[in-house]
Amino acid sequence: MQLNISDTFNKELPADPVMENTRRKVFEATHSYVTPQIPLDPKIVHVSKDMLNDIGLDEKSMTSEDFFNIFSGKKVYPQTKPYAMAYAGHQFGNWAGQLGDGRAINLFEVSHNKKRWALQLKGAGATPYSRQGDGLAVLRSSIREYLCSEAMHHLGVPTTRALSLMLSGNKVLRDILYDGNANYEKGAIVTRLAPSFIRFGNFELFAARKELKNLKVLTDYTIKHFYPELGKPSKATYIAFFKTVSERTLKMIVDWQRVGFVHGVMNTDNMSILGLTIDYGPYGWLEGFDFGWTPNTTDAQNKRYRYGNQPNIGLWNLYQLANALYPLIEDTTPLEDILNTYKTNFDIESLQMMRSKLGLELKENSDKQLISDLEDCLLLLETDMTIFFRLLSNYKKGNSEKGIECIKDAFYKPEEFSEVIQEKWKGWFSAYDSRLGKETILDEERLQKMNAVNPKYVLRNYMAQLAIDKADEEDYSLIETFFNMLQNPYKEQPEYQHWFAKRPDWARHKVGCSMLSCSS
8 A cells, every 4th residue: 555645744843752642731842643552353344435546545455454554553654653733722612721632643644636635543542632531432423423524525515534434343431421321332443534634722722822933833834735825924924814714614614504514512622724624523413493403412501502603603713713823913903804704704605505595596685584584484393404495496486375385394293383384484485486586597497506505415313323323233234325325415316215304203312313422
């Protein structure tokens, strides 16, 4: 197995001089060198052929001994030095100090076809940043991350990627709901990829400690390799850097809102400096449309990271990044201007995103009200977000009296559809039909455009749990099914039609199908 290794992070940035893998505070360093823990009895569960090709390997490689050894953590690739990254962060709004890669070990960087990929193992053992943790991961969370990161890519949402999913053979002790009922679970390892895994928290760590030399070194490195179009380091370049990160973050969150994705743990250490969805923990997709829904049991009371609050949290996190970068800029005005622009642009981009979901190409002043009224209707009765918007594409102009019939399969409890609710929906479809009357495109063209932004298939939590349950019995067929289906989420794929369905009743309150913890 031959890879084009092109390491930069651990060659251009300051390393921790202490080589012992002990839990500790690490100062004046971006990373600590650490070797993956050799797994007890690893087995390959699944490999992404797309990502094989992206790093310069062919399909034969995934059956090679080298592939198996490197991506299970059994061996280190020649002339490379694995490491864990140092960063800090705000968790649930509170400063948490040093965090770092407690469960991830970066292997190396690969260059291929003018793309750069950093590869890391998640669940390959403890690092100096593991605190009280063991650095391992369990199969259930690993399946969820493996499937979801690839699914998000095919949905068109900026994301980290996944190369492989392996069983480690280790038994891992976890308290799945933090209720004192810990149990042993199957261990697993995911190989994750991204151009870089640098987070907001990397900058926060140096700023908080007033390690300003390293703050500048890290910022210059990030711009050099991932934002080279911004030019050489200067105050103006740092401002442009923050502006671009803000724009990418906004785009990512607009895409989350578009497909109904809820991250669940939008801490600043889980915010990519490249505007990628990163760290798939207790995530979920909206089943019933609900601005207040969060999949995270840890956040169940305060709901800080609920669906409707994700745009605001993106802004809050950017404020923390602005504070971290301030020592390089020493001027609050341009930073405040960028943050204010985020607010304005989010309103603009969000409105445009909703227009696209409704098949509206023209921009009418009345659109905000039409969308607001729709959201009110969606909240009247539990309505499946994914199914509603997909079915709405079938609506024919001039048939407002048949509108409810068009989307009725999106309702979870149609028997509760009262006359009051019916009248409100009729009123909305009448307004929607009038608005469509101003558009020039034909129904069929509108259907195609709506189906290009409203997915038919998403990785619902109950589906992921079904795959996990089968995998626990050494049946990986559903992992393969969902992996293939989610590569084309906007296509009809009649062979998967039975997965275009509302969450079943048995999954409403089942662990893993509704709420999840951060336990992995």
